Structures are given as structure tokens and as C-alpha cells.
Amino acid sequence: LRSTLKERTTRRMLATQEEKGKATMFFLFLLLLSSGFVAEARLPKHQCRHGAPWKFDDAETYGDWLMDADLIRETLSESWSIPNREKINLDLPPEQRWLEIGAKYANQSYKIVEYFETFLPESVIKVLVEAAEKKVIANYSGFGDYALEMQGYATGLNISLGYIVLANLVYQLEHLGVACDNWNVTGPTGECWFSKKQTNKGPKGLCTSVVADDKDNRIFHGRNLDWNLEDDIKSLIIDVDFYKNASILYTGTTIVSFVGILNAAAPGRFSYSLDARCQGGHLIVNLIEAITKGAATPTQHARSIFDTADDIADFDGFIQAMSSGNLVDDAYYILGGLSQDEGAVVTRGRNRAVDVWRIGDTSNSSSWYRLETNYDHWLPAPSADDRRTPGMANMENLTQNGVSVSGLFDHVLSVWPTLNPHTDVSCVMAPWNATYECRVWGASS
Numbered sequence: 001l002r003s004t005l006k007e008r009t010t011r012r013m014l015a016t017q018e019e020k021g022k023a024t025m026f027f028l029f030l031l032l033l034s035s036g037f038v039a040e041a042r043l044p045k046h047q048c049r050h051g052a053p054w055k056f057d058d059a060e061t062y063g064d065w066l067m068d069a070d071l072i073r074e075t076l077s078e079s080w081s082i083p084n085r086e087k088i089n090l091d092l093p094p095e096q097r098w099l100e101i102g103a104k105y106a107n108q109s110y111k112i113v114e115y116f117e118t119f120l121p122e123s124v125i126k127v128l129v130e131a132a133e134k135k136v137i138a139n140y141s142g143f144g145d146y147a148l149e150m151q152g153y154a155t156g157l158n159i160s161l162g163y164i165v166l167a168n169l170v171y172q173l174e175h176l177g178v179a180c181d182n183w184n185v186t187g188p189t190g191e192c193w194f195s196k197k198q199t200n201k202g203p204k205g206l207c208t209s210v211v212a213d214d215k216d217n218r219i220f221h222g223r224n225l226d227w228n229l230e231d232d233i234k235s236l237i238i239d240v241d242f243y244k245n246a247s248i249l250y251t252g253t254t255i256v257s258f259v260g261i262l263n264a265a266a267p268g269r270f271s272y273s274l275d276a277r278c279q280g281g282h283l284i285v286n287l288i289e290a291i292t293k294g295a296a297t298p299t300q301h302a303r304s305i306f307d308t309a310d311d312i313a314d315f316d317g318f319i320q321a322m323s324s325g326n327l328v329d330d331a332y333y334i335l336g337g338l339s340q341d342e343g344a345v346v347t348r349g350r351n352r353a354v355d356v357w358r359i360g361d362t363s364n365s366s367s368w369y370r371l372e373t374n375y376d377h378w379l380p381a382p383s384a385d386d387r388r389t390p391g392m393a394n395m396e397n398l399t400q401n402g403v404s405v406s407g408l409f410d411h412v413l414s415v416w417p418t419l420n421p422h423t424d425v426s427c428v429m430a431p432w433n434a435t436y437e438c439r440v441w442g443a444s445s
Helices: 002-034 069-076 099-104 110-119 122-139 146-157 161-170 283-293 298-307 315-323 388-398 405-413
Strands: 084-089 208-213 219-225 237-244 247-255 263-266 270-276 331-336 343-348 353-358 369-372 425-430 435-441
Touching: 084 099, 099 146, 110 122, 110 161, 122 146, 122 161, 146 161, 208 270, 208 331, 208 343, 208 388, 208 405, 219 263, 219 270, 219 331, 219 405, 237 435, 247 298, 263 298, 263 425, 270 298, 270 315, 270 425, 298 315, 298 331, 315 331, 315 343, 315 353, 331 369, 343 369, 369 388, 388 405, 405 425, 405 435
Parallel strands: 084 237
Antiparallel strands: 208 219, 208 369, 219 425, 237 247, 247 263, 263 270, 270 331, 331 343, 343 353, 425 435
């Protein structure tokens, strides 16, 4: 009887602790809401409801940026640099993996702090950093082992763990505190909903990705990341070789302080890139998903798949892995394999794959590639942000004979409007021969 009572007491205590953890997380998110930066009632009116018309498809309101000659000329004159390439040893304990990289960039860690100080009041930052360091890291199960990696990163960078935790959330949940003069009108954000000021010079989506068969039926994978980052943050973009058992398991692109991967390729296996769906979704729903289900951010979920790449038998297994698992928000996973028809766009809902669109699924002339921007492929792209049509035209002009690293860089990814004012990174990957090349636009590396 005593043993039974003890077990019941223990279960109650554990349940109470879990509820306290969830309550703490909920309190933090309420704090974010009350700060005035993420109020649901003030979210953009064009937040996506799948299948509904896009309410920002209005050239009079948003400007015809696609035809702006000055904008085109300025964008296409941008220079690019090659990001630094770093190494991570996955055989190390999680808290030690990012120590060396953190120490290398410690003299630039002020850029991460300034990122938040630019957009948030000092009083709010202080509370958020403390809550993130003491509460979120302990109670948000969606981080998994990556919580320990963040602790090591903070030590290496010599900044508060709270900043690292916030960085790994705010890059994902972009509604938090972005100033209007740098408001990212791509992807999760859209119009500046806390000000009458509008930023019309650019697309309303986030990224373009393409996966294609070449003339020899080998897969190439290209992507543009259109995140509209400040130059200080662009200078922290790095490519990372992730080692396991003394061999490269995969290479991924990320930002110093960020443990997720924006795109990645595992040599001899597969590749991935992320495009935003539904403008990142509704922030409040995203937060509830994180609290109640311990959902992962799409970039950390992708990394967890690549961390276990040895366990995935083939391309079909890769699609299945990327199609499952709870996500904080909707996303498009663009996936590449090694050989003919091993390319797909996985349209992800938070808890399942809504659609898998594979190369070769159709018999039309475009069946040798799949190009995704930020809209469900079975629906028309809004005219105010139709990067899909010119992107596909560029692929048709390239043809399968032209598919290569230089072909994708020079004739698709560097061509307007796939390359646009908000493009930060362009990458081409080919797992069949371990190609992984990226360019950072407009910032010295």
C-alpha cells in the first residue's frame, strides 16, 4: 500500500512539474503578446488560409515591384561572397559541439545582441532573455538535445544563453519585434502590421527552390533564401560540415547562434531546402503547437533527420521522414536524391504531409524538375508575387542539357526575380558527387 501511495505521489509530482513547465512557457508567450509586437488582432490581413484568395494580390497597394527597372538594376548589380566553412563533430557531447565555432565568432557576438536591441525595448529584452535562459530551455521539449547544444554555443560565444534561445526561436517566429524600416516583406511577415508604413520593394514570399534531373538523370538541387537579413547577420552565415565517425555525414547552411539548418546535403544520399508556407502561419497557433505538442521548428526537424541519415535506406525513406513529425508551423520541404526522378516538394502541414509532388509524377514537358516558391503548387501564385512563372520559364530555357552547378547559378538563381532585393543566400547541391556551393549576397564573409 505504501509503495502504491508513493508511486501515485511521484506521478502527481511529475504531472505538476510538467504543468508548471507548460504554464511557464504560456506565461512567456503571453509576455511576447503583451509587448505589443505580436498581438493576434494586428496580424496582417493577408495571413494565409489555404485555398483562399491572397488578399495582398493588389499592385496598387503593394507596388509592381516585379517591373521596377531601378530595383532590377540595383539587385542584379549586387556582389556575392563565399561563406566560411566550419566543422562540427557529432560524436562529441551536445554541449561541446559548437564551443569551437562559438569561440571563433565570439568577437562578433555583439551582432546577435544588437539584433534584438534594435527591435525590442531594453525592458522587454531583459525579461525575455531571463525567461528564455531559465524557463524555455528547461520546459520546451521541442528543442530536444539541441537545448544542450545551445548551452555550449552560448559559452563559446560568451553571451547569455537567453540570446541563443531567442535567436533559435525568433528566426523562426519572425513576427517578434522587427522594425518597419527593415521589415521583411518576404515569407512569414508581409506588410508592416504595427505601422502605417509599408515596404513594397520586394516579394511577399520567402525563397525559391528547384530540384531537377540533368541529361544523365542525376539530381541537382538549387535554392535562394530570401530572408532580407541585415548585413551584420549575413556576415554570420556559415556552411558547416557535420562529421560522424570521422567522416562527413552532411553539410548544412546556418547562421552563427542558430543550430537548425536552412538547407543541407548528405553526400551519396539526399538534399533538402526549406521554403515558407502560408507566410509562416499564424503566430498564436504556432506557439500553441510548440507548447502543447513540443513541436520542432522546421529547420531543427530537418536537422534531426540529417543527424540520423545513416538510418534512412533510400529516397522514399527520406520523404517519409520529412513528411512526419510535429512542426511549429507549415513549410515546404524541397528534397533531392541521387538519380532519375528522385526529387520532390513535400507540402507540410503542422502534423502531416498535405501533398508530395515528385519529379516524373506528370507526363508534361516540365516533369524533369520541380520548382517551388511559397505557394501550393496546385493553386495559382498571386500576381503581386509571381516568382513561379519566370522561375519555371528560366528552367525551360535552361533545359535538362543545361542543368549543372553553373547552369543553375547563372541562369536561374541569379536571374530576376528569383534573385530579388531580399535574397540572402544562393546554394546549389548535388549529393551524387558531394557538391555543396553557396553564395552570400551583399555582405562580406
